[in-house]
Amino acid sequence: MPRDDFSKATKDALAKRVGLRCSNPACRAPTSGPHSDASKSINLGVAAHITAAASGGPRFDSSTSSEDRASIENAIWLCQNCAKLIDTDAQAYSSSTLYRWKVAAEGEALRGIGAPQYSEFFPQPPSALHTPLPRIGGHDYDQAREMLIHAGWQPYMNHWSRGGDWDIAFGNGEYFWNKGYHEIQSACTTGLAQCAFVFKDVYGNKLVVITAGEAVEEIGATPGVWVWRIEQPSPEIENG
Structure with missing residues (x-):
């Protein structure tokens, strides 16, 4: 069975919709940056399938069409480490979990457009005697x-x-x-x-x-x- 891969246009749009950051809420690492050649850039991001591109792959759904499997709705932008992680343990990273990551990452990117750098942690004075607290409100x-x-x-x-x-x-x-x-x-x-x-x-x-x-x-x-x-x-x- 052939793989239903994403087009280049889909990959480009997917990456930009999350600000070129990994969509895993526990990672959010930047996936693009400057190359040593001033005319180039480095990309460490991956357009990963939420439901597998072919039968036998992680989270494969036989009820979806080939067109659906190759659509941007079935894609999530991740760094290479997280892309490997979700496919190595597909049971822990279900389709519903990845859909939630996708929606949350796009929402965060939308809120950040044109705004000052958004901190993922609540402000904490140097004298604080506890581990930094992420902004967990509103997340599942x-x-x-x-x-x-x-x-x-x-x-x-x-x-x-x-x-x-x-x-x-x-x-x-x-x-x-x-x-x-x-x-x-x-x-x-x-x-x-x-x-x-x-x-x-x-x-x-x-x-x-x-x-x-x-x-x-x-x-x-x-x-x-x-x-x-x-x-x-x-x-x-x-x-x-």
Whole structure:
């Protein structure tokens, strides 16, 4: 079966729609820059297929047409490392995840046009005693988790046996637990279907992230970050 590859025009448009940056929210690396030859530039970006270009490839969808597989809607701009990553572990990087990356990256590029350099982190004074905090508001939890880990926050993982506890097993709890997000501390079954997750940094600070919204895998709906807070270690613990 022949590959349904992207045209050069599609690749060029795709790259420019995200400002020539990797669409992985945990990476966002620039993919283009100057060559040693002043008349040339370097490109380390890849137009990757969301659903595979041919049968047997990562995330192949037999229900799509050849035209759809070669369209810009099925393309995501990534650096070479992230392009390799998503195809090496296709189960971890589903089509719905890549679509979310694509939409978020294009939205960020649109907001940045003609604006001062946008920081991916909240302002932090030199005296701050916690790991920098990425701007996770508005992202779904999958994206926010990757951003936090990339910044240096580590998931505070529960023991595997806690998966059946009443405060984790209900609501969206089972959904997150089965994805391997064992940093979940509680899941609410009513209201906004909130879930609480905990991260820690090298200073001993605790970051609590609260998500809201139902997880509906059939339509690709995932809970998003609602609020968060940093809890600093108490003096008693530090002096103990």
